[in-house]
Amino acid sequence: MRRPPLPKLPSRLPVDGYLLALVGTVALAALLPARGPAASVAEGAATGAVALLFFLYGARLSTREAMDGLRHWRLHLTVLACTFLVFPLLGLAARLLVPEVLPPTLYTGLLFLCLVPSTIQSSIAFTSLARGNVAAAICAGSFSSLVGIVVTPLLAGLVLHGSGGGFSAGSLVSIVCQLLLPFLAGQLLRRWIGDRLTRHKKALGRVDRGSILLVVYAAFSAGVVQGIWHQVSALRLLCLLGVEAVLLAVMLSATWYGSKRLGFHRADRIAITFAGSKKSLAAGLPMASVLFGAQAGLAVLPLMVFHQMQLMVCAVLAKRFAASAGPEPAVAGGVGGSAAAAEAAGEVAVSGARR
Structure with missing residues (x-):
């Protein structure tokens, strides 16, 4: 009697190339941190980079496409509830792990991770691979990013103040000046510059990624200079990895x-699963630099770990969903959704951790 074949592991795990660049930037900041006048220059450049990032986000967001997606309001409300309600509640519950499992510094980063918006590109790519509702994933991710610009700072003001996050009225002013105003300026100027930005999508992607690397270097340099890395041991980092694995599984x-209990079809459930369980590294890093200042290095560490973990787990999960589906794609969004999915999946491979 022949034994059944063992399940095959994926031939290639999605180790994000851009995440490797982020790790390299952290290593550079550890070896050659910006000090003295150089630190002031790096901080000023990072502030300008954050403002530029959110200006470009506003200029590229199509208001018309976002309004068209409102027709599937139940799905979008479900994703928003997962992102900005269920995640924060789990983050608050993790307070029970302090200080036995997580030190306060890492817990603050874990709680911040639970507040940031969902991803866009990777959610679309995994939904496409799993034969889900791609159109819904596009709109859900876009809504989450848009809402997060306002909701994430408000939630931070509510929950991080009591968790050592250092949130204050000054942080709120910084959020408005560095994030919200550039975003609104981009939206206002979109009618004149939107087409030009679309034509130079790849070049702007490099600007996005380069800006985030600059933000990471400035944040981790400040942490190295202040000696905050001596506060975390290897054992604590392993504990963080275990806690985040449980968080992602939950x-x-x-x-x-939950989406099944709410009566959603399979294609919609796939979109909800990938859009509602993931967090945006690109949105979280700039916000952390504004909210935490010199403490941003440790604050973004849980987000960086969770980002790579979600990519690897969701890639395997998407393949399982696709294998269990029928021969025809189960996409409720129609043919247009499939075409958008193919294009979006290609963008993910190019853009790395942009979202």
Whole structure:
């Protein structure tokens, strides 16, 4: 009697090339941190880079496409509830792990991770691979990013103040000046510069990624100079990895089985699962630099770890969803959704961790 074949592991795990660049930037900041006048220059450049990032986000967001997606309001409300309600509640519950499992510094970063918006590109790519509702994933990710510009700072003001996050009225003013105003300026100027930005999408992607690397270097340099890295041991980092693995497993289960209880079809459930269980590294890094200042290095570490973990787990999960589906794509968004998915999946491979 022949034994059944063992399950095959994926031939290639999605180790994000841009995440490797981020790790390299952290290593550079550890070896050659910006000090003295150089630190002031790096901080000023990072502030300008954050403002530029959110200006470009505003200029590229199509208001018409976002309004068209409102027709699927139940799905979008479900994703928003997972992102900005369920995630924060789990983050607050993790307060029980302090200080036995997580030190306060890492817990603050974990709680911040639970407040940032969802991803866009990777959610679309995994939804496409799993034969889900790609059109819904596009709109859900866009809504989450748009809402997060306002909701994430407000949530931070509510929950981080009591968790050592250092949030203050000054942080709120910085959020408005560095994030919200540039975003609104981009929206206002979109009618004149939107087409030009679309034509130079790849070049702007490099600007996005380069800006984030600059933000990471400035944040981690300040942390090295102040000696905050001596506060975290290797054992604590392993504990953080375990806590985040549980967090991801809980959210994947909640979005998949919860959406079934809410009566969504399979294609919609797939979109909800990938859009509602993931967090945006690109949105979180600039916000952390504004909210935490010199403490941003440790604050973004949980987000960086969670980002790579979600990519690897969701890639395997998307392949399982696709294998269990029928021969025809189960996309509720129609043919247009499939075409958008193919294009979006290509963008993910190019853009790395942009979202």
